[in-house]
Amino acid sequence: MKHYFLLGFLCFLVASCQNEKVISGGNEDPMVQIRIDHFPDMELEEGKELTPKRIALGRKLFFDPILSRDQTISCATCHLPHLAFSDGQTVAIGIEGRRHFRNSPSLFNVAWQPYLFMDGGNPSLESQVIGPIEEHREMDIPFTEAMARVAAKQEYQNLFQAAFKDDVNPYTLSLALATYERSLVSYNSPFDRFEYARDSTALNTQQQRGLELFKSARLNCNACHQLPLTTDFSFKNNGLKLNYEDEGRARVTNNMAEDEGRFKVATLRNIDLTAPYMHDGSLNSLEEVIDHYASGGSGHRLQSPLVKGFSISPNEKVDLIAFLKALTDTSSYKDYQL
Template identity: 35%
Template sequence: MKSTRFVVAIAAASLTLASSLFAAEKSETVILGDSALTAGIPGEGPLKLEEINQWLAEPKNHQPLGVELPFGLNAAAGQITGLDVNPMTRAKIELGRQLYFDPRLSSDDSISCASCHHPDFGWAFESQFGIGVDGQEGNRNSPVSFNRILSGPQFWDGRAATLEEQAVGPIANPIEMANTHELAVDRLKKIPGYKVQFDKIFDDGVNIDNVGQALATFERAIVTGPAPYDYYEVVRSFEKQFPADELEYLEEDDPELFAKYAEAQKNAAGMSESARRGREIFFSEKGNCTACHAGANFTDELYHNLGVGMDAEEPDLGRHAVTKQDKDRGAFKTPTIRNITQTAPYMHDGSQATLEEVVEWYAKGGHPNPHLSDKMKKLNLTQQDKKDLVNFMKACTGDFPKIEPGRLPE
């Protein structure tokens, strides 16, 4: 029993809520997803200059933070990007939060980052395409802005090399915020609450690069919490090591270890029998899902042609517009499966309204075209298999940190 317990103890250790990275030489280490990082400066109503100055006067708000990922994402700690050049601080997260929800970055005060990537819609939006100033529509669905700390190049086609670059792109896009970087910066300089923050946080005050750094820092703080799937993996580890008739003795033999098993069982309740079957399909050749949706965040961060939209007279060529390589025609970035139930509609063009439609698309092998990914194959799935896959994806949903969307500088 002792040797077996040792193996299971290793698995049980995955219940630890986080795996640290970038903690060395930092004054404090925080777990991303903690609502205290994103809840805003305490108080009600518009942010007054006095409140902002009091916040800025607190030294701990300017200390670089070491970060940990919450349980579920912790296995992807090695994929964290951007903190070496843009360290996180509480003050920078808070400034980014304000900018994210502020429509004054747009030309007519109508559009903010949250207009297309809103916490009420899984940090994406319910419309098929992003909607900008004067109701203008693009031709792509709004990608999610959570778990971006694990992503390098941004947008469906990867045209922005960093999250900082992506963050300022929509400001100058004529069909999004329809502003210019120069005018946006000039406006921020005229808002005392913003100017004092930029001057305190950055050596060179208000400029578009620092706007991007603040926005990116806030977005890196938005991560998904543990999902029923994550806890179920712990349950599976226990049950693989202990036959059913031995588990009943574990409580008596090692109460502390059994308590971890019981906690995982309780939190895995959202993994129904159907979802458990779906998990087996997802991770097997039968479903072939992990050919692209791999790793702790369920994405390879690569670009694939699934045939979506390729039957159009002039299809969106996606990644090809960036690389000019023939192999990238019609290829788009793999989205995460985490919290996908909250982010409909799906695909880069928002053409599929439900997860059931998405599974059907994969089951038929996508739409044939000369550049279809070699990972797309027809799947031999029953109707029950398809339901099970959908239920598994739903069980990959965790909580988001609480966000204060208001409380902007006067």
């Protein structure tokens, strides 16, 4: 009986029972282990296990504008579920219309990111939570004040006790949000079913040709956007600019000589939903992205030698775009809320 309940919950969570396992850790709030056969293990420190109550609490906080000074902005203002948790803007717009200098990235599969932000300037999902809450172009409120607002609500008090057996405090508040984010997994796209579940009908022949192009030495996409996660998490200068306004990795290392214009290789999962593209949202379509790489880049002194330019026919371009669109899988949030 219990077994069925757990299985039912997981189908609800990730819309597929194939890959995940549950470790029952007590009946009321069982631990949920997300294990995807063709992905590396999700590494979790002790005490950070996912449970349904923690995920639900984190989701509630993620959508709650009380975490912003004037109560107009939530995490979901810039990370919209139906856009794979990006926002469709060139750069993010925060409180009072203030412009951020970067494009809002997707949060799918963020559990596998070894560090966060496009410059790698943040070490963990828990510590990342403080960033947007305090940042003046985002939510603009001292973290302690945001926390006090949450703690002042009896409903939240109860939910924190149920999820953590603990009060609202910096640790539980950030862990709740981080736990929700870890539940945002994307692994069941047509590409995954074709490549890893051996469903030869999951990609049509056009998409299959696009996949071959993606992997080809000529286009070289896979050299940085490594499958299956579509990133190797390295920092690369992909020749987007000749003069970078955003120093990229050098903002963290202060090493302009070696790190200027290097950015974390972006995930391509759900890429069809996350335009515009690149750290500054300067490319509007996948076609523009392909044109950029085909042109061979700006020739910036730190441009990666892996970006070397190529010729591509109009038909091949259509094939490649068809493949990129087959990287869409947002099923893990659909059952929650939009």
